[in-house]
Amino acid sequence: MSQTMSPVILEAMSLCRTFKLPRTSLSSARAERHAVVDIDLTVNIGDRLGIVGESGSGKTTLAKLLLCLDKPSSGVIKFKTQELPLADMAKFRREVQVVFQDPRSSLDPRMTIDQIIREPLECLNLQEDHDTRIDEVLDHVDLERKMRARYPHELSGGQRQRVAIARALAPRPTVLIADEPVSALDVLVRDEILQLLAGLTDNLGLTIILISHDLSVIARLCDKVVVMQHGRIVESGATENVFRSPQHQFTAELVAAVPRLPEIR
Amino acid sequence: MSLLEVTNLVIRFGDKVVVDDLSFALDAGERLGIIGESGSGKTITSLAIMGLLPETATATGSIRFEGQELLSLNDREMSAYRGNRMGMVFQEPLTSLNPLMRVGKQIAQPLRNHRDLSLKASLARAIELCNRVGLPDPERIVRAYPHQLSGGQRQRIGLAIALACSPALLIADEPTTALDVTVQKEVLKLMNELVAQEGSSLIFVSHDLPVVSAMTETIAVMRSGKIVEHTTVSELFHNPRHEYSRKLIDTARATEAEFKRFAIGTS
Numbered sequence: 001m002s003q004t005m006s007p008v009i010l011e012a013m014s015l016c017r018t019f020k021l022p023r024t025s026l027s028s029a030r031a032e033r034h035a036v037v038d039i040d041l042t043v044n045i046g047d048r049l050g051i052v053g054e055s056g057s058g059k060t061t062l063a064k065l066l067l068c069l070d071k072p073s074s075g076v077i078k079f080k081t082q083e084l085p086l087a088d089m090a091k092f093r094r095e096v097q098v099v100f101q102d103p104r105s106s107l108d109p110r111m112t113i114d115q116i117i118r119e120p121l122e123c124l125n126l127q128e129d130h131d132t133r134i135d136e137v138l139d140h141v142d143l144e145r146k147m148r149a150r151y152p153h154e155l156s157g158g159q160r161q162r163v164a165i166a167r168a169l170a171p172r173p174t175v176l177i178a179d180e181p182v183s184a185l186d187v188l189v190r191d192e193i194l195q196l197l198a199g200l201t202d203n204l205g206l207t208i209i210l211i212s213h214d215l216s217v218i219a220r221l222c223d224k225v226v227v228m229q230h231g232r233i234v235e236s237g238a239t240e241n242v243f244r245s246p247q248h249q250f251t252a253e254l255v256a257a258v259p260r261l262p263e264i265r
Numbered sequence: 266m267s268l269l270e271v272t273n274l275v276i277r278f279g280d281k282v283v284v285d286d287l288s289f290a291l292d293a294g295e296r297l298g299i300i301g302e303s304g305s306g307k308t309i310t311s312l313a314i315m316g317l318l319p320e321t322a323t324a325t326g327s328i329r330f331e332g333q334e335l336l337s338l339n340d341r342e343m344s345a346y347r348g349n350r351m352g353m354v355f356q357e358p359l360t361s362l363n364p365l366m367r368v369g370k371q372i373a374q375p376l377r378n379h380r381d382l383s384l385k386a387s388l389a390r391a392i393e394l395c396n397r398v399g400l401p402d403p404e405r406i407v408r409a410y411p412h413q414l415s416g417g418q419r420q421r422i423g424l425a426i427a428l429a430c431s432p433a434l435l436i437a438d439e440p441t442t443a444l445d446v447t448v449q450k451e452v453l454k455l456m457n458e459l460v461a462q463e464g465s466s467l468i469f470v471s472h473d474l475p476v477v478s479a480m481t482e483t484i485a486v487m488r489s490g491k492i493v494e495h496t497t498v499s500e501l502f503h504n505p506r507h508e509y510s511r512k513l514i515d516t517a518r519a520t521e522a523e524f525k526r527f528a529i530g531t532s
Contacts, residue, residue, distance in 0.1 A: 054445035054446075054447065054448075055416070055445055157303070186302040186303055186472055187302070187472055187473065187474070187513065187516055187517070188302065188512055188513065188516055189302075191516045191519075191520070213445060213446065214446070215446070215524065216520045216521070216523065216524040219523050219524045219526070219527050220520070220523050220524075239527055240526075240527045243524075243527035244527055253447050254446060254447060256450075257446040257447040257449065257450040258446060258524060259446075259449070259450075259473065259475035259476050259479060260475055260479075260521065261474070261475050261478060261502075261517055261518065261521055262478050262479065262498060262499075262502070
């Protein structure tokens with residue numbers, strides 16, 4: 001387990017994101033929704049951090065903020081001590097990559113697998129042989145190299161998520177943010193993808209931020225966890241401590257609600 | 266005689282066979298879980314029983330319910346069963362409820378159609394049903410539109426609609442997949458209680474083994490349109506015969522072991 005020794009790579013301080021809701025009446029002000037409220041978060045290099053919470057708790061908004069795909073209403077995010085957005089965002093994009101929930105909507109249906117994985121390499125202007133790199137990342141995610149010529153609709157859900165992971169790995173990121181990467185997948189496929197992610201974080205020394213509503217997914221992959229409710233972090237710590245002796249009522253409820261197999265003797 | 270008897274059911278979309286020679290029976294009060302991956306034909310099977318197959322699908326074989334052959338009925342004859350002797354809860358309550366109709370009226374609809382109740386009497390019954398599915402402040406809830414309710418509340422409404430006419434058979438197709446775990450726990454508990462009180466039979470369709478095994482006594486495992494194994498929950502766990510069942514159980518066990526490593530003694 002990584003200790004506090006390793007340097008900080010991402011840091012959020014007093015992070016807030018407030019959305020204005022649609023106007024419901026001419027004579028009243030627009031209501032606001034506080035999606036992320038006063039969040040402090042430190043991610044060290046090598047962390048496997050889980051973010052868990054129910055739908056609407058602000059997990060995805062937090063992920064978007066950390067990815068610099070959205071601007072905080074207040075608060076600061078630092079990447080390696082520099083405040084986001086950086087002057088040179090390409091550097092950030094190279095180092096921080098993302099895998100989304102549903103590979104059916106996150107992969108462009110009109111592009112081949114080759115084009116999908118090649119895109120970040122070209123956009124980020126990486127000086128290396130792109131063909132070799134595409135083969136390498138396909139190897140990393142256990143997809144056959146001949147898949148390059150295929151289109152997303154020809155692949156299964158699990159294979160598509162492997163492509164999404166390959167695309168994220170292509171620019172050699174240090175941080176991978178995965179937002180519900182397995183919740184759209186069947187149970188057995190889910191297991192394969194989690195194994196793949198665990199292997200990749202080990203072999204490539206990735207820092208991973210995994211967002212999930214499923215505690216068993218977090219237990220499988222993460223050594224640290226933060227629990228979110230109503231936009232706030234209600235509890236955080238080492239996964240085993242948080243799950244074994246939850247301090248907050250909400251965490252205890254989450255842990256107790258995980259469906260268990262019947263006791264069969 | 267069984268409540269439901271499905272014999273040699275084959276469902277095709279054009280040349281594509283999605284349900285392949287399926288046979289099973291369900292007694293009154295029995296609870297059957299159908300488990301399988303997406304595309305295995307479990308949803309199409311439940312839709313066929315409800316007479317809700319899309320028009321592009323053709324079904325052959327036999328589905329007998331309370332002695333009546335359902336496949337020979339037209340849509341109008343089928344609608345006498347739907348919401349009456351058979352109820353269904355769908356996966357996503359946001360799409361299965363009518364967004365333009367107050368939920369009270371949606372609960373009242375099967376009562377109006379099948380029980381010949383007046384609007385007033387059916388709305389009063391809708392309030393009772395809301396109460397029964399554990400919704401707070403039912404007088405206010407019946408006047409709400411689906412978008413004003415939370416996911417868990419919407420699924421409780423779905424359950425109230427399905428159970429309004431005390432059906433002999435309730436089909437629940439992934440009823441908690443779209444819900445948060447804490448809400449899932451409550452909805453499953455509620456469904457368990459209500460089905461027991463009503464003495465209804467239950468077909469519970471899911472891809473989630475822990476959830477299915479908590480809700481039913483027997484499980485049918487589906488793969489590529491076929492039932493590859495159909496047995497009791499305990500027999501399935503003790504002695505899974507099909508490779509796919511074994512994988513499902515091993516994965517569920519491994520996931521649980523991993524989780525228990527952290528969360529011992531918390532429940």
